[in-house]
Amino acid sequence: MEEKCSYCKGNLYGKTDGKSYGLYCKTCKKWVYKSEELLKEEEMEIDKEEYEIILIGEGNEKQIERIAQIAGINIYMAGQYLRTEKEIVLYKGNAKETYKNARNITKKGLLYKIEPEYPYEILRKMTDEEKEKITDKIRKTL
Ligand SMILES: [Zn+2]
Numbered sequence: 001m002e003e004k005c006s007y008c009k010g011n012l013y014g015k016t017d018g019k020s021y022g023l024y025c026k027t028c029k030k031w032v033y034k035s036e037e038l039l040k041e042e043e044m045e046i047d048k049e050e051y052e053i054i055l056i057g058e059g060n061e062k063q064i065e066r067i068a069q070i071a072g073i074n075i076y077m078a079g080q081y082l083r084t085e086k087e088i089v090l091y092k093g094n095a096k097e098t099y100k101n102a103r104n105i106t107k108k109g110l111l112y113k114i115e116p117e118y119p120y121e122i123l124r125k126m127t128d129e130e131k132e133k134i135t136d137k138i139r140k141t142l
Pocket residue numbers: 005006007008009010025026027028029
């Protein structure tokens with residue numbers, strides 16, 4: 001994997017465009033690496049992009065409840081908090097930091113988005129076997 005742009009030796013940035021993921025040079029406006037699969041951990045080291053994790057879910061009851069619970073405020077205040085014109089940026093950082101923070105936020109059950117679009121997988125997909133085990137558990141309760 002190239003660590004710098006092969007044309008200008010500039011920094012590379014993670015990029016998502018539809019179903020393409022890769023590393024992009026903002027100076028040359030060229031993809032240095034492009035794939036149909038999400039990027040891997042190795043690419044995080046090269047990626048110089050700064051990502052923002054932004055809270056979403058205005059009007060979403062579950063999100064409001066979670067925020068009230070986490071922040072120790074009432075539902076009304078949590079609703080007000082989410083109803084804001086300015087985006088609520090929880091974290092700002094490189095690909096690696098974003099990965100760690102986004103995983104934690106996901107586990108806390110909060111809804112968020114990442115900008116620019118994050119070309120890495122936050123939570124790996126469940127295998128069919130894992131899904132089957134959960135299906136079995138659900139069936140047993142029915
Ligand atoms: Zn370049």
